Amino acid sequence: MAIRRPNVVISDDESGYDPDVLCIPNHYAEELEKVFIPHGLIMDRTERLPGDVMKEMGGHHIVALCVLKGGYTFFADLLDYIKALNRNHDKSIPMTVDFIRLKSYCNDQSTGDIKIIGGDDLSTLTGKNVLIVEDVIxxxxxxxxxxxxxxxxxxxxxxxxSLLVKRTPWGVGYSPEFVGFEIPDKFVVGYTLDYNEFFQDLNHVCVISEADKVKYKA
Structure with missing residues (x-):
């Protein structure tokens, strides 16, 4: 039986951080409402997760399945920490990777229509321990x-x-086993999470203004 482990809960009234006090690419300097989760905090939380993953899944070869595109940076960092755990502990397990690409968003809204638009033959997962890695649920x-x-x-x-799980009234009741941060129902970008392909090159998870949603609207 899967165990739901504690995560970092960010409250609805979280004020975030002024973008002017952190390192932001100049081309986004005027377009961010706030930095919601600084990169350092993301990395610290990501470093903590592999211990939980290995306790639950470490008895057998793991296939880490990355959900592209948004999950890629979290996926890469999480796997780096899992590999470090393998190198520095007596008990280690082999790990391979695979990728799948899904599409469900138009602008800042989930369409509810989930499309698989890329990925290898999933039959290679047969009989394996599979860790699906997402950016946000x-x-x-x-x-x-x-x-x-x-x-x-x-x-x-x-x-x-999943790096992020949103508290939303539209949820179907699903909750992943491993969560980085539980956040309010806000549209966030950065750390590879994009808005119509923009903002992927931010290190922090940020909130963009309503005006910029219009500016970058598809």
Whole structure:
């Protein structure tokens, strides 16, 4: 049985940080409402997660399945910390990686229509421990679509790690096993999370203004 472990909860009234006091690319300096989660905090929390992953999944070869594009940076950093754990502990397990690309957003709204638009043959997951790595879970509909697709390959175990989980009234009740941060229902960008392909090159997780949502609208 999967264990839901504690995570960092960010309150609804979190004020965040003034972008002027942190390192922000100049081309976004005037466009961010606030820095919501600084990069250093993201890295510290990500470093903590592999211990939880290994306790639950470390008995068998793990396939880490990255959900592109937004999950890529979190995926890469998480795997670096898992590899460090493997190097520095007596007990270690082999790990391989795979990728799948999904699309569910138009501008800042989830369409509810989840499309798989890229990825390898999922039959290679058969009989494996699979760790799905996501950037953000809001309604949970993406996982509601993806999990049955991977489970049909008779996995030994499947677990989900997400950097962010939103508290939203539109959720379907799904919660991943490993969570970095639980956040209010705000549209966030940065750390590879994008808005119509923009803002992927921010290190921090940030909130953009309503005016800039209009500016970068597809």
């Amino acid at each position: 809001d309604t949970g509909k993406t996982m509601q679509t993806l999990l049955p697709l991977v489970k049909q390959y008779n996995l030994k175990m499947v677990r989900v790690a």
